[in-house]
Amino acid sequence: MTQLLRVYGWLGALRLARDWVATRMTMPQARLVRRPLYLRGRRWMQIGPGLTTGPGLRLDAFPISPENGPVLRIGRDVQINDYVHIGAVHSVIIGDRVLIASKVFISDHNHGKTKGPGAHDHPNIPPISRQLVHAEVVIEDDVWIGEFVSVLPGVRIGKGSIVGTMSVVTRDVPAYTMVAGSPARILKRFNFAMSAWEKV
Numbered sequence: 001m002t003q004l005l006r007v008y009g010w011l012g013a014l015r016l017a018r019d020w021v022a023t024r025m026t027m028p029q030a031r032l033v034r035r036p037l038y039l040r041g042r043r044w045m046q047i048g049p050g051l052t053t054g055p056g057l058r059l060d061a062f063p064i065s066p067e068n069g070p071v072l073r074i075g076r077d078v079q080i081n082d083y084v085h086i087g088a089v090h091s092v093i094i095g096d097r098v099l100i101a102s103k104v105f106i107s108d109h110n111h112g113k114t115k116g117p118g119a120h121d122h123p124n125i126p127p128i129s130r131q132l133v134h135a136e137v138v139i140e141d142d143v144w145i146g147e148f149v150s151v152l153p154g155v156r157i158g159k160g161s162i163v164g165t166m167s168v169v170t171r172d173v174p175a176y177t178m179v180a181g182s183p184a185r186i187l188k189r190f191n192f193a194m195s196a197w198e199k200v
């Protein structure tokens with residue numbers, strides 16, 4: 001108790017107690033889900049055991065075909081830090097033991113078609129009324145995503161990879177790879193023989 005107060009202070013400890021009780025009552029499989037929490041479309045989410053989150057997490061799951069199953073899946077023992085927004089209308093899959101730092105944005109959709117064959121959405125259509133263009137996002141097991149990262153529709157981040165802070169991930173990231181930048185580019189790969197990250 002003394003240690004808890006030393007780390008969090010009285011107010012922090014009270015907040016922690018409130019969040020712990022709320023977690024036990026509303027999401028008992030989770031470890032600790034801090035408030036405020038914004039869940040929209042809870043029945044289209046599948047959340048694994050052991051979830052820990054910071055305050056201000058916003059999860060949106062609005063399937064284009066509501067008869068389909070969950071469109072947002074979160075694996076086991078995932079940690080998501082403060083003020084993260086994840087939006088899914090088709091499929092966002094987050095693997096086991098993924099660590100997502102604060103202020104990260106992950107989405108599987110855009111408002112309006114802006115590339116490829118066929119009619120594109122006219123800019124005079126209000127953005128909210130444009131067709132939703134979607135592509136699956138997959139973040140495999142043991143990925144670490146740094147602060148202020150955006151992961152855009154259609155991206156797969158391979159197992160054990162690292163995304164540097166402030167990155168915008170527009171393309172797939174192979175497993176055991178470190179990327180950073182906007183757009184994110186490969187910086188390093190893990191060399192299993194040497195047990196070391198090596199610059200590319």
Ligand SMILES: CC(C)(COP(=O)(O)OP(=O)(O)OC[C@H]1O[C@@H](n2cnc3c(N)ncnc32)[C@H](O)[C@@H]1OP(=O)(O)O)[C@@H](O)C(=O)NCCC(=O)NCCS
Nearest residue numbers: 100101102145146147162163164165166167178180181187
């Ligand atoms: C990606 C990261 C892990 C790399 O760490 P590292 O292995 O120590 O990287 P290095 O210092 O060897 O940098 C390698 C190169 O990548 C560049 N780089 C590192 N991080 C970068 C980033 N976020 N964006 C752009 N370039 C980056 C470095 O400038 C360096 O470039 P150079 O080879 O031209 O000199 C680290 O920079 C990072 O972004 N960490 C995230 C921190 C965070 O969000 N913490 C939240 C805690 S949950």
